[in-house]
Amino acid sequence: MITNSFCNLPSLQTVDFSYNNLTGNLQEFEHKSVLRSLSLSNNHLQGSLPNFSGFSFLEELYLNDNKFSGSVPDFDGCLALEYLDLSGNQLTSWETQSIEQLTNLVELDLSRNSINNTINEHHLSKLYSLHRINASFNSLTFNISSEWLPPFNLAQLSLASCKLGPKFPIWIRNQSKIRTLDFSNTQISDTIPMWFWDNFTQMKTLDLSSNKISGTLPTIQSQTIEINLSYNNFEGPLPLISPKCSEINLSHNKFSGKLVLSTTEHMRLRFLDLSHNLLIGELPDSWKYFKHLLFLNLGNNYFWGRIPLSIGSLHSLNKLILRNNRLDGELPESLRNCTDLGFVDFGLNGLSGTLPAWIGKDLPQLYALVLKSNKFYGSLPDDLCHLSHLHFLDLSMNRLSGYVPPCFSSLIAMINSGNKASESRGSPSQAFLYPKRHICYSKCVVAFNRAKYSYVDDALAGWKGKEREYRGNFAYLKMIDLSSNKFTGEFPTGIARLLDLKGLNLSRNQFYGKVPVQIGRLFELEVLDLSSNKFSGDIPRSMTGLTFLAYLDLSSNNFSARIPLGGQLQAFNSSMYEGNPGLCGLPLTKRCPGDKTSVEIPPPSNGIEVEEDEIVYRRWLYISAALGFSTSFWGICVTLLVNRRWRHAYFLFLTNLKDQLYVFVAVRIARLKVRLQG
Template structure:
């Protein structure tokens, strides 16, 4: 292949020839232009035969060549490459700058250098091309320009596409754009443009008469200041894209209602807040409105009933609310035009209404809301529907063939995570051929649905947790050729797996975990990317895994099976492997040295096997490792110092219950990101390093989860995003608990059950976010650090079975989160500090310290008043008095309840009693009045006489 410079030169020769061509009539193409094309052809590698027609006399008939009907001169050359060839071309041009002499073509009107992967500075000499009508530089991710002033010389420009050109320093870009009076199409997407500065804003458009119709400002860093410039084009804009601007927040201005020519408005992927403006109802020409992935809230404005031309409404991933039937009623005006409706991941409530009026609907996304009720059978009348996604709601009832009766074009069906039961006849034949079927947590079983065998185009199949207790029939494997995402986990599927190496054609996600599958692991597809066979009954060796010889494999989980034998030695072929989980099996032998070739590995779970030997030094090459769990094996030797220096990203290190010996190296303190360190249950000796305060991740609050995200790209150009949330068994309060969704919050140091000596380093009290600290069952001496009270987040503290001396620090009583405390079996003395926290623990937390005294221990401290004296202290008396006081107040409360509600409650509930009661009160009142009057009269007469 010729050099890039020669290729460009020959192509420019061709352009110059075309530009300087004379007038007149010629039969066929001009010979010198034909020769220029042939020289151009010879400089290319044409593996796909795109230029195979370039061998006849008349070059105007060649593929991609267009000639003038009047002069026969070549006026256009258009040679789009297929995707695979484009990849090679893309690589071959990497790092090349745009030649400055391109600016010498002063008569050129249309210049497109898109997708050529040019890099370097955009030459300002392009401003010399004053006759340009269109300039297209999109998808050149290495280009940059610090100043767009040269644009102001392109007076005739109507089309400008700078998508992906780095304009992060071109702060006065708007002033240059303002001078383009004829600009119709402007694409500045993904240009890293900053917010408009005050000087830029003060210079409003010099010529606001530009007929700008298409404007793409997506994927930049604009904030709300962009509106001041934008609203100068309210009368002309037809297409406006403000999506994915990281700093665009606040409410949406009502001024958008003045853009009455808009047909396409995209504002998704921002930080917009507040409600959807009523003013949107003024944009009656809107065909597509996309506001998804913001923080919008409230109900859908009633003014949207004016949008009768709406074809697509995308509001997913917000906090919008309201009754779904009312929302759809607002869209009734567009029921003949609406094709795509995205309302998923909001807070809409109510039932799914009758949608039969929306006859044009092609995609309906209602997942992740709060919908209830049943699915109406009328949905089966939406004959154009291609996507039906109502997953993750609270729908219930049965799904019959009537629900899917006329959906012949259906391509994606997602009814997952509801309370739905499929009730199809065994002879039912679906009218559709699905690409994606997601029925997680629907009731499909106990047999695999027979109608599945008709689906020959499946690419994504998820029927996990669907109550299937079948043996996988042979016909099922005939469906898998096109599948790239395959999930039948969390069922009761039994039997063995056949050789599936030839059953799948694509890099695969396979999840068959949590079933009752048994036998050996079969030969698997060579293009496997994600394999989860955990929680089954597989047995035997895993040597057949070595047939998966590719760089796609990123996730392998075979945990909780009956697998045995030594680990194979084919790890170097899995360069992309990120998560490896082989825990809870019966593997034996040493950890292979070839593990060191796993350059992408981040998580390594090998706990609870029969592995022996030392940690291979090759693991130091795994720089990305953040999670190592080798607990409950028979590993031995020293814990290598290189763990601290070579694995800087290590977050969790669990080597518990092995046979490691030797001292804890000072180098371990280099693990600044460590959050869980468990070396318990070994034969470690020596002192605890004083540098534990270098564990800086234990001094800060962490995120909830430890998550890895993966993007897998397929040969057909598609890709799939997957994520994995790590989990770990943590010994907590004497038991093991699994943490997953809150694992990132667990900060723990456990060095228990070793042979450590020396004092507890006071530096450990600098780990302010420490949640669990366990130094028990060692030979530690000295006192408990007086600064222990700094650990305000501490929930578990176990220092038992050591040789600690001295008093319990008073600061310990200040840790109000402490729920588990064990200081037993030491030589602590003195009085247990006063405070409700330390007195709330059981006496067993302090036992085995002969000279320790004070509650909750029964032993009195010297100086306490003797029993029997007038004010003698008695802990039991306090408890008894507290009990008596409690029953006294309980009796008062019960008396009030019985007395008050026994009378008043009866009168409230019984009309006749209430009437009799008040009659009785009236009679008493009258009797008292008459009696008092008579007696007063008698007394008066007596006094007068």
Template sequence: MDYEKRNTRLLSAFLVLVSICILKGGRSAEVIRCKETDRQALLKFKKGLVDEYDVLSSWGSEESKRECCKWRGVGCSNKTGHVISLHLNEEILDRWHALGGNLSDALVDLRHLISLDLSTNDFSDNEIPEFIGSLDKLRYLNLSYCSLKGKVPGQLGNLTNLRALDLGNNYGGLMIQNLDWLSNLSSLFHLDLSSSSFTEGLKTVVFQKILIIKSLKELYLGGCSFPNDTSSVDAYVNSTFASLSVLDLSGLSLTSLAFHWLFNISKSLLSIDLSSNELNGSIPDEFGQKLVSLENLDLSYNEFEGGIPKSFWNLKGLKKLHLSSNNLTGSLPDFVGTMVPLEILDLSDNRITGSVPESFWKASKLEVLYASNNSLEGTISESHLSKLHNLKKLDLNYNSLVFNLTPDWDPPFQLEFLKLASCKMGPRFPIWVRTQSKVSQLDLSSANISDELPEWFWDSLPRLEFLNLSHNQISGRLPDLSSKLSGHPLLDLSFNEFAGLIPSFHPNTTCLYLSNNNFFGSLSFLCKSKYDELGLLDFSNNRLSGQIPNCWENTAVGILDLSNNNFSGEIPDTLGYALLMTLHLFNNSLSGELPSSLKNSGLLEVLDVGSNMLTGNIPAWIGTNLASLVILNIRGNNFFGSIPPELCYLTQIQILDLSRNNLSGRIPLHCFKNFTNFVQKSSTTPYGVLASGYSYPIVYNVVDKVVVQWKGRVFEYSKTLYLLTLIDLSSNRIEGNIPKEIFQMEGLVSLNLSRNHLKGNIDQAIHQMESLECLDVSRNQLSGEIPTGLGTLPFLAFLNLSNNNFSGKIPSGTQLQGFNASLYAGNIGLCGPPLPMCPEDYPDPLSGHNSDENDDDAFMKQSFLKEFYITIVLGFIVGFWGIIGTLLLRKSWRYAYFSFFDRIICT
């Protein structure tokens, strides 16, 4: 369950209990003024805080200098004027992590404090202070999402009036060494220790310590370090969990062995969260047989297989069912659509097939339907959707559904999310979307739409924050969008037919994808506004021109892709002052040197400036300052000079492409052993920026790309890029020997050293390159024999040794004979299949039978000689008599033949 919902629920539950005594500042001030001791305590507490965004500006201001009950987040009693609540969370302050600094013990002077909520701030240098235990009137304490660290103090046991304690989601920073203090909290009904760590000796008795609290109704242990062996709780689940209604055991690595005690915990459970565990097999029928009171069931992110159990029919009160990200198969059961009152259903990321049952569309109370990334099919018409009056979120992305809706259809619902990617919506743009004025997230990508974007679109959806119309054939021009959209927009219009100049965008835009369209002109709009939240900008594969703007210090761009355009001039200096993680400027007309300001880009993982007209030496600071580089591509430029040895510091490098330049000198020695991804076999897990995502307003995957030469051809790698390890130094003027350590790199997939002036030989250590698929050393001056180990490489699929000075016999009995002869051509001394046989392999017709030859060899040679002589004799007979016989038989031929010789003699 996400933070916002959980926090709202928690606040509501507690405020029901204390609402009779907590009043907001304005009302309390009308009855009695705040106490001076409390006001001073609040001011002292504020001094210890870091208030970067000035969210506590009302504290001590002239307008309310003395009336602290009017201060933001402060609540007072209308009878005594004492401060009884202090709520400084995101909901009150309108900003995540608004406050930092220290937690001052001045809070102890707030002796009447009943409710304290400091959640969602950043106190990353703080432990939970022991003085909190002195606030003995506290009933509600929330320190969640505060980045607190250290041990949880036992002094919390002094808070005997506590009803709700939330220390959750400090993400492993809190260590719980002792839980004996919980026995004093006899009134506790809500306990959240999510994402905390228990000491090893405490893990097996966690439940025993918690179950002492008879009043407990809500328990959250999601993400804690927890033992798989849950046998220690068996003796307690029958008696002491009878009152438990909410249980969160998500992210504990539980296996299906946990079910033997789970179904005995409490028959009164209303909500259970088992998401993000290791549960497998079929979903147990016991959920629908023993936990019939369930209102919320979350089994998402597990390994369940099979279908949805029929026993779920018994869950008549079920309101929320989360089954996403499993391996569920089969079709949707008919009863799912008639479960009353079903409000939230999440079936996304499974393998469910077939059409949606008719009864499914009768769930009139359905508010949220997520079924993306399945294999649903069929046609959805207006009649199917006509009864879903309460539908707010609809996500059917990546199915094979067809929407057959009339253009003037008026939906009965007002959606907040609408995601129908890969569903067939076109060819006309769906006009009914115009009625969804509350929608904040809209995804119609790959929807078979080939139409011009309507003029009404941008003004009809004022709350739109996430928009994805990519991979269609939508045309038109974009208006000025600086006042369009809402919040922190993420906009993806890539792979369409939009044209014209690129306009200004909303100043809070976070991600902007406009690649693969027909936009032209410059990017001058970037310098007209401060895009300080712009994290990703992709304008690749358009017709943009002019100079790249020099105002990147106004942005927070981390991923910038301007590749495959017509930009000219130099790379701007201000790019070095952005927060770059990836920089793609491939295939433009950029000139000059790499700006030295890029040495400030310590976060840079991808630097791709290939196929331009850049010049100068390769800067040494690439190796010393850009230690995080995974991809370095400068191919197809005019760089000169030697390869700087400082590149050896790029320990994380995975693709090193310096090809098609004017580099000279030698390959640095004792360097390649530093390249971890080359020396070791690569993992199969995407890394770094290649798998990164932008999380606002939703998770949005960012897959990087790079153009490389592979097996003699040029390819663009993206989704499988993380599997590729490559060194390409081809088409330069590099000389000297190839360092032996290159041939010892077990993790290297592709090595291209062709078209240089390299000498020496291929070292015998090449047999260690077990991951090598592509080797090209053609057009050099390499010599010696081809090592036998080259033929033992299991994945070698492309080899080019042509135009060198190799000699000797190509190792036989290996896969080397399977390559085309042209890949060995130009080596005068090289022989053996697929080239002509070596001289020593030809039979000698004049030699006799050697005494050390075996009988088979002798027999073969004798047979060969016999056939050889017979062929000569037959050839002579056929040739001689073929001519003489013809002259004897045909008079006209004899006459012509002798007349010819007479003419020659006479002349």
């Protein structure tokens, strides 16, 4: 609990209780003081904020990252206030009139609240000293005339997720000192005026992502270090990249033409995302100039040809995505030099050849390998099992054959149930984080707006019967997909030891033999697809213990005998068991030998199959109800016949009840007649 007792200290000028575990409400201040700085940030304080009017000496007020709710309080009389930080709370409204009097305000941070107000030029017209504004992630609407010229010259203007559009805000045209500008997700559906690129020559960070901005781009200004224009409608050729740029995200636009890279020796680029555009041609072979690159995503374009050898010069590269292009040829051996690679996605291309052994030997940090839908052939190298951090493997839809190595049990990241992926050195949660779909940058570089933004691993996975893109929860997605190949042999016993596995897809191969009982130890399993193989024998009864199972497909095999009762196995549609002539029992309509009745229970109207256990339960429920009623009825009747005192008391109770009911009805009727006559 925070009290206002410190206000009784007449000479106290600074109070800093930040980064503690303070709880409770902030009481109203009864006494004024010469307090100049008050910081209660990063605690657990809640409730409404008190009135700060009268703190005429207060210069700094930091109440950020608590749980304060209600309105932004009145600051009437706080004429000396220069720094006001209310970010990271649950505030819902703003008394905008009071802010007009803060003529000495230098920095204002209201970000990460739920403030729902409309701001116009009159609210800001007297803030002559304002240097930084951060109102991001609120519901503020800025209704400012395009003719208005602000009296301040900002260094930072961050209004992410506020409403500025549909027109581009012209009123910022005289803000020549801006170094950080964030208009992401602000409902702008306009073109960028030409003066924009000429006026903001000192800008270091620019974020206009998640709008509907159209038009072409000029050369990126040499001073701009971080630029994010993703999720817009920009078109035309790519702008030239300045050697000073460190982070560029132009993904999800309509850029076209070839990719031309600079050949300057001192490129500082660490993050480059050009995915989901219309780029064509061969990949450039000048990657040796980008030695600082950590993240490269060129996926979902129309690049063709071979992966250039110079890609192996990216020794610091952590994530490489070339997904969904038209690339061909073998994997370049120079990739073995990228020993920091953690995520590799070459899926949906035309790559071919055998899987090289150096993937397991020379890429020890690899935690995700996606080679889906290519033309790889041959057997899996045993060295693949050396990838102890690997928790996502997708080799589906290739031409791979032979036996799956038994050493799969060495994939430590999938073995220890309950361990988080972040505990491994090469895990995605350590290398990349993601706070929503917003700004996508690597954790190790300077981030936007003094906040840590980073890129999450995303992958298209055959998960729960559908192909979906997974972001944010990728570390949770521990999966092996070997489907649609030519693998043979018995069920890979090594996989049955991966206790933390959540998805396993071995469908459309040539596996045979029995499914081992040990599969029941994979308690975390949510997806299991063994369809279109040659598995035979009983379905292991241990599978009834897979209580998290949300998708199961055992169709088109040679399974036989009764489907085990219990767990999730009767919850799936019968089509997931079809194509196994020897199978019987629910949810199939085929009865097993020795069943007592051959009467088939029709499915309920909602289309859900009735479980055998449910039928037995209902039968005993009705029997128990009938027995209970009979026992109670005859028990009362026999007692009344045998016990004379109970019988007389019972009939006396009925007589009194009848008399009381008669009197109640007679009185009611009499009152009703009086009302009608009156």
